[in-house]
Amino acid sequence: MGDTANPAYQAFAELVVTDVVFGQVRIRSEDSRFVLCHDADSLKNPEQLKAVDPTALRTLSQNTAVGAYRPIKAAPDLIDGWRFVASGANALGEALDRLYPGAIADWFALQSDDPPITHYRQYTNRQTGMYRITTMLDDAQAAGMIRACCDARFCLKRRHWTVDGLAADPPETKSLIPCLEPCAVLLEFARRTVRMNQEPKSNLELSKSELATIAEALESSSESPTPGDRVADFNSPRNPRRVQLLKERISQALASLREEPEE
Ligand code: SF4
Numbered sequence: 001m002g003d004t005a006n007p008a009y010q011a012f013a014e015l016v017v018t019d020v021v022f023g024q025v026r027i028r029s030e031d032s033r034f035v036l037c038h039d040a041d042s043l044k045n046p047e048q049l050k051a052v053d054p055t056a057l058r059t060l061s062q063n064t065a066v067g068a069y070r071p072i073k074a075a076p077d078l079i080d081g082w083r084f085v086a087s088g089a090n091a092l093g094e095a096l097d098r099l100y101p102g103a104i105a106d107w108f109a110l111q112s113d114d115p116p117i118t119h120y121r122q123y124t125n126r127q128t129g130m131y132r133i134t135t136m137l138d139d140a141q142a143a144g145m146i147r148a149c150c151d152a153r154f155c156l157k158r159r160h161w162t163v164d165g166l167a168a169d170p171p172e173t174k175s176l177i178p179c180l181e182p183c184a185v186l187l188e189f190a191r192r193t194v195r196m197n198q199e200p201k202s203n204l205e206l207s208k209s210e211l212a213t214i215a216e217a218l219e220s221s222s223e224s225p226t227p228g229d230r231v232a233d234f235n236s237p238r239n240p241r242r243v244q245l246l247k248e249r250i251s252q253a254l255a256s257l258r259e260e261p262e263e
Contacts, residue, residue: 121163
């Protein structure tokens with residue numbers, strides 16, 4: 001790339017006065033350079049980290065430490081242990097684009113007076129084919145699905161789009177990386193949620209204690225995900241987002257029984 005500064009890269013570089021965390025990457029301004037590393041490594045000495053080149057950054061973003069593919073690059077499982085030195089604003093922007101594709105452009109777009117945000121209804125109303133059914137979730141169902149899909153355990157992008165009844169993510173949550181419209185993973189999760197809602201329902205009745213047992217089991221399951229699970233495989237009953245969605249339903253059912261006296 002030539003010396004002409006990309007406006008988005010330049011604006012972002014100006015934000016890094018001393019240091020900034022973008023997603024899971026800590027960026028330090030040192031003289032006219034920028035030093036990047038995983039935020040978890042920010043207290044380590046440079047010699048403890050592997051110096052990487054721009055090509056390696058793209059490779060780093062592809063898989064988790066256990067080799068699972070990362071369909072959402074802003075998932076909080078970026079590999080640590082590396083260090084990259086960017087020679088200026090463009091090199092910094094290009095490096096971040098390799099780790100978080102499109103994130104700097106989205107961050108820059110968000111600084112405009114009229115950011116290009118596409119809300120859930122706008123987005124799903126223009127879907128065709130197999131994704132057309134994503135319009136069928138009512139607002140409460142869509143909100144539950146979105147909370148589960150975009151939870152900070154799964155994605156660090158700060159959601160700026162909304163559906164009625166669910167506000168955007170508050171400024172202090174997640175990270176500086178904005179989410180300006182639903183992503184492909186969310187769209188697929190919405191489709192699967194519609195399909196699950198359409199399945200025949202059991203009339204199994206559960207007591208408060210039984211619901212509490214299920215809630216605990218789901219909590220344990222989310223704390224120890226099975227290595228190798230594909231995070232976007234929504235056909236898997238143990239999919240972490242499916243577990244998160246069910247956790248919320250169980251928690252609501254428990255809350256509705258909370259007023260009942262205990263024996
Ligand atoms: S839609 Fe949700 S999961 Fe997808 S990128 Fe945005 S915040 Fe992340």
